[in-house]
Amino acid sequence: MAEDPTIPNDFDLSCDDYDSDIEKTLKIETSPYINAFLNKKNLPRDIEQIPCDENLLEKVTSNYVIVKTIISNLSWQNKLMCKNVCTMWKAVVDTLQREQIGPCDFAVNLRLSYIRNGVKLNISDNVYTEPLAVFVFANASGFTVSRKCAMLVPCPCDPPCPKKHQLVDMVRHHLVSPKNCGLTIKACYLSYMPLAQSITYPHLVHRQKFGRAAAIIAGIYIPVVRGVEYRVINVKSLADIKATFYDVIDEIAQTRIIKGALVFVNESFLLHAVEDIVFLNYLTDAQPNVPYALGGCIVEDTLSKPKDIIVSIDGVNEGIERATENLISIGVFSVPKVENKADPECQFDMYSLILESTDWSKPKIETVVNEFSKKIPHFEHSVVLKMSCVGRDQKHDYEQNCFRAAFPHTRLIGCYGNGELGTNHPTRPPAIVRPNTKRHRRDPGPQFGIMYSYSSVYVYIGWGKITKPAETNT
Known part of the structure; x- marks a missing residue:
């Protein structure tokens, strides 16, 4: 995950919700993906990249309806990370947060x-x-x-x-x-x-x-x-x-x-x-x-x-x-x-x-x-x-x-x-x-x-x- 200096203010690590004790023990260690997001660090991942059509990918990721459908099925932790992709994705997550309140x-x-x-x-x-x-x-x-x-x-x-x-x-x-x-x-x-x-x-x-x-x-x-x-x-x-x-x-x-x-x-x-x-x-x-x-x-x-x-x-x-x-x-x-x-x-x-x-x-x-x-x-x-x-x-x-x-x-x-x-x-x-x-x-x-x-x-x-x-x- 690339370092992103634009982490939103509504995900403030200084507030009581995010306790630094989490990072001090392996016994209750947070997911490495979430940790990388919180600490704004790169996360090397040993995965095989699936080849895809870049033009098709661009169309999919920039289509509001498609993105909303995909993101709606993600966990809330992954949704928070999606907010940092672009303005449109942030709007999608904000909308879903108002709709998915069960x-x-x-x-x-x-x-x-x-x-x-x-x-x-x-x-x-x-x-x-x-x-x-x-x-x-x-x-x-x-x-x-x-x-x-x-x-x-x-x-x-x-x-x-x-x-x-x-x-x-x-x-x-x-x-x-x-x-x-x-x-x-x-x-x-x-x-x-x-x-x-x-x-x-x-x-x-x-x-x-x-x-x-x-x-x-x-x-x-x-x-x-x-x-x-x-x-x-x-x-x-x-x-x-x-x-x-x-x-x-x-x-x-x-x-x-x-x-x-x-x-x-x-x-x-x-x-x-x-x-x-x-x-x-x-x-x-x-x-x-x-x-x-x-x-x-x-x-x-x-x-x-x-x-x-x-x-x-x-x-x-x-x-x-x-x-x-x-x-x-x-x-x-x-x-x-x-x-x-x-x-x-x-x-x-x-x-x-x-x-x-x-x-x-x-x-x-x-x-x-x-x-x-x-x-x-x-x-x-x-x-x-x-x-x-x-x-x-x-x-x-x-x-x-x-x-x-x-x-x-x-x-x-x-x-x-x-x-x-x-x-x-x-x-x-x-x-x-x-x-x-x-x-x-x-x-x-x-x-x-x-x-x-x-x-x-x-x-x-x-x-x-x-x-x-x-x-x-x-």
Whole structure:
């Protein structure tokens, strides 16, 4: 690849998205083609050039329709390199980035029937557009499993290296790298419901598979959406909350509106004091009278940067289970302000629903989900993240089936923890609790309204055209 001094400013290596740690270790090495592009270096390639008619080649590469058709099938990493060929190719990629905005889901499954031909990354669709956010959920086995490079399909390295790669490393390499927009969550159990017609549907995870020890990783890929920004905030200690949370939220709120936040709390953090979680109320202080979605749960660990993966890989190779220093990882989505309102041209929104411990009967669950579905707009593209308590027992599959019925074209992904966080957006009327009703909840405190137990929290993320507007009360 020839050195190109005209690398566009929108691919800025100085920003947080592109972490220099990637280049400092072979364990999570980026593709040599991407590295050559990032570092503006020539890449010698031992290939046999196919002879072709130069006049024909010129006609093909200068025809907008033909070029768009060809480039539309490339991965997002290759599309970024195509932007530097010429002005017309850049226009093609920019157009495709506005058109190819559908999500996809993926899974890596180590059940015996799926590993005979190598450990495969199963993706519901091609990754056409640069990612805005990638959420990866892994159970304890999936989080730590590693395989030799050549056993992984597609192979992270070309040619395969002699080293072992973790499964989360394979996901990062193909879906996220060289950006830094991925968030990996380690939890005891996963929830994964692809669309029924998807090639990933055979890897569906439901409650009956909780007891199986097979390693599994599942996730959601959200592409770049016009005007939307996604930022991960990592809190490593209580002393860091001001600099890593309050100050960052203040910075975002100056020019943008926070649409929602996904919060994953390391269980060791809440061993100190559950009331410490009330710092999340600062989201309301930063944008009073502006509602937002909030959902999350208590998990075992999170990975958000390449160095987190390095720590985990080193532990696997040494036979030691290592945890990162992340106490809390928060993914924040925001859109531009226009006179203190969201940009009307930015078609993106988030909503959240809490099925509380009192929402126990099947008729009540179905009613609550259907009411939520009516109160919010349905978007052309959407995903739902579910954070739930394992203690809801038989309700898990029923809840998910209710959501699938209410949102038939929406992929669902999530995990189970030992405590849930969330708010109702839109608001729900207070639950009526009869005196003799058993309520699986502690006495109200400042953390409640955020912190729940024996509950399920659903966060709906939608973008693109509105296919069904929210119903309004007359």
